[in-house]
Amino acid sequence: MIQRIQTLYLILAAGISAGLIFVFHLWTNNEDAKVYALDNYTYLGLFLGSAFLSLISIFMFKNRKSQFMLGRLNIILNFILLGIFVYQSLNLSGETNVSEKGIGILLPIFSIVCLVLANKAIKKDEDLVKSVDRLR
Template sequence: MIQRLQSVFLLLVAAAMGFTLGLDLWVQEAADSGEVWSLNALFLEQRSATGEVLQTSSNWYIAAMAAFVGLLAIISIFQYRNRGRQMMINMMNSLVMVGLVAIVFLITNSMNTELAAADNGEYQIGFWAILIAMVCNMLANRFIRKDEALIKSVDRIR
């Protein structure tokens, strides 16, 4: 059934991945030159103090992973008849999200060392959406396990 509580959490996972795709993940501002480095799901951009784009590099793999997580969450919603498969899909989703967070950390840390910045920059809403999606995915798995336990207890009573 699509109206179960885990379906709501899985929809939140898909929505959070939409935020990740559409919003910035990280921003670093150089204090001395006024240049701004920003990372979103598709590009790492360097902008001058006037807003002119100086340099861009593609990060298509971040967008691909975020879209894959959103797609898996939508697929998982419609696997309600097979709760084992639904939990397996959600566990794969969790692994991809951990990889996504690790990639963002690696990119931002390498940029901080390259820039020799005094601070580490600021993680934006797009990054925090990944972490919110991870929590929602864990909650969805918890409610799927509760449904499975309920079904097993009903079978024992018969």
């Protein structure tokens, strides 16, 4: 259902995870070559997995509990991706691979924010439905 705010948040999270990885680079190496998520299949798989979970969550609007659970799983996936980026940037010895970080490393943070807002709206809908059921 497009008219619900969590659908817009989930579309935005999917767009960040699947679309912006082609626009923003993750880092620039010593040869001044920009490294994108397409260059490493692990990063590409995690970004596309996050986008896929967001899209699946959009179409599970009738089952809010599983939609909420998929949102939490997607948040965990983005934290794993962010942890890999932080580990790689902190584990470098003498700037051998990365000389300049790009904005692509921050994409999981933006996706996490959208997913948290979506889960908050899903929880609000679930509480509303429970309160209406109590009145019956």
